[in-house]
Amino acid sequence: MTKNQLNTIGLLISILLFSLAIFRQDLFFWPSRPRINYFLSQYFNNYLISLSFILFSIFFSKLLRQKWWLLLSFFLLLEIAYLFSLNFGPVFFFDKIRNTKLLYHFQRVSLSVRPLIQFEKECSRFDKELLYTLKPGRSSFNHHEFDIQLEINSVGLRDKENDLASPKAIFLGDSYTMGWGVDQENTFVELFQKASGLKSLNAGVSSYGTAREYLMFKRLQMDSLKLVVIQFNETDPPENQYFIKNQTLGIKKEEDYNGSVLSNSKLKKYYLFKYIKSAFMIFVNESLIPSLKKEKIRNSSFEEEFPNYAPEFIYFVENIRKMYNGDILITYIGGFNTPKNVINTFQDHFKGSERVHFLNLGETLKPSDYFYLDDHLNTHGHKKVSDELVRKFAGLNKD
Numbered sequence: 001m002t003k004n005q006l007n008t009i010g011l012l013i014s015i016l017l018f019s020l021a022i023f024r025q026d027l028f029f030w031p032s033r034p035r036i037n038y039f040l041s042q043y044f045n046n047y048l049i050s051l052s053f054i055l056f057s058i059f060f061s062k063l064l065r066q067k068w069w070l071l072l073s074f075f076l077l078l079e080i081a082y083l084f085s086l087n088f089g090p091v092f093f094f095d096k097i098r099n100t101k102l103l104y105h106f107q108r109v110s111l112s113v114r115p116l117i118q119f120e121k122e123c124s125r126f127d128k129e130l131l132y133t134l135k136p137g138r139s140s141f142n143h144h145e146f147d148i149q150l151e152i153n154s155v156g157l158r159d160k161e162n163d164l165a166s167p168k169a170i171f172l173g174d175s176y177t178m179g180w181g182v183d184q185e186n187t188f189v190e191l192f193q194k195a196s197g198l199k200s201l202n203a204g205v206s207s208y209g210t211a212r213e214y215l216m217f218k219r220l221q222m223d224s225l226k227l228v229v230i231q232f233n234e235t236d237p238p239e240n241q242y243f244i245k246n247q248t249l250g251i252k253k254e255e256d257y258n259g260s261v262l263s264n265s266k267l268k269k270y271y272l273f274k275y276i277k278s279a280f281m282i283f284v285n286e287s288l289i290p291s292l293k294k295e296k297i298r299n300s301s302f303e304e305e306f307p308n309y310a311p312e313f314i315y316f317v318e319n320i321r322k323m324y325n326g327d328i329l330i331t332y333i334g335g336f337n338t339p340k341n342v343i344n345t346f347q348d349h350f351k352g353s354e355r356v357h358f359l360n361l362g363e364t365l366k367p368s369d370y371f372y373l374d375d376h377l378n379t380h381g382h383k384k385v386s387d388e389l390v391r392k393f394a395g396l397n398k399d
Contacts (some may be wrong), residue, residue, distance in 0.1 A: 017052040025338050049274075067077040079272070082109065083323070091375065123150060136154050141375065148182065157216075158184065158202050167221065168224050168227065169196075169226060171192075171204060172214075172231065173208070173230070176231060177203075180206060188377075195386060210239070211240050211243035212239065214319060217323075238317065242310055309342075328355065328356045329357045330358045331360075354378050359388060365377070
């Protein structure tokens, strides 16, 4: 074989290794060998990606008759640029590129490797009905823009133990209500409690849809309740639809939960060229594949995908009303892409409802109220939400 042929084979092997590590991780699974599978999942697959970049640099450079270390150095410098930008960009220069395609790219890369608090071994626990709750006790959670401490009560909620006893306000929601990325004293639930003087319980748990929020609500004390705040998010409908159809969330298996915990721990581990790999996969999935297809991908609207999202959400509001007859305040906190008519649907429906109110936070929150890389509210955003909630609650009391 000629040198060019050998180099071509080496180049193809590097591409094959990369493809196997990305698309066929199942090939490295050994039945009934948990320790081996843990090693393969946590280390082998990741470092196979690093090896594939090194081999690609060597053999591709040789085919071009260039020095292999030049291409490898380029990859290393690019990886260092990602490492610096993701870890120090929020402090040094992200404000100058806010709302640009460059920052959006960094956001996509950061979110692709973001760990999930609900599958952090130190932060969550298995629950037969809800799949998971937060883990009682103290723990920490961090990513590129934050490093926070959690204080979780015995029910598995991010609040103090004494707040479980006869709260006057209960906040139902997902990670936005829970306070993803902000310290406990800076969540809008805690700020609302201090400003209003109303003993409040933060019942928000990451990724909960309205169905699980309703099931969690049934576990809480309601004897002193004066206010229930329910946060809607456009990610809620699939869970809501399943529960209404089956009157259950399905059988929750601990091995499924543990599998998600394992995948989450793998996501957190750093390996050489991790961020270049993530950026490449984003390019392939969002740009290359759509451009290669003959027909353009038509993005269905929210209403087309979930035509019954409003009646399904209302179903849970009505069931909460059967257990509690005080004021219910419905809020929306989420991304910026939710169509205004989705929010208007709720406003129109609840206009004539007795003691059911709506607060459109989408009109108040701005891009500066969210983290640069993460899609959750920052400290300033939580303060703004709290102010709006306090103002709305004061108006309810006047009525």
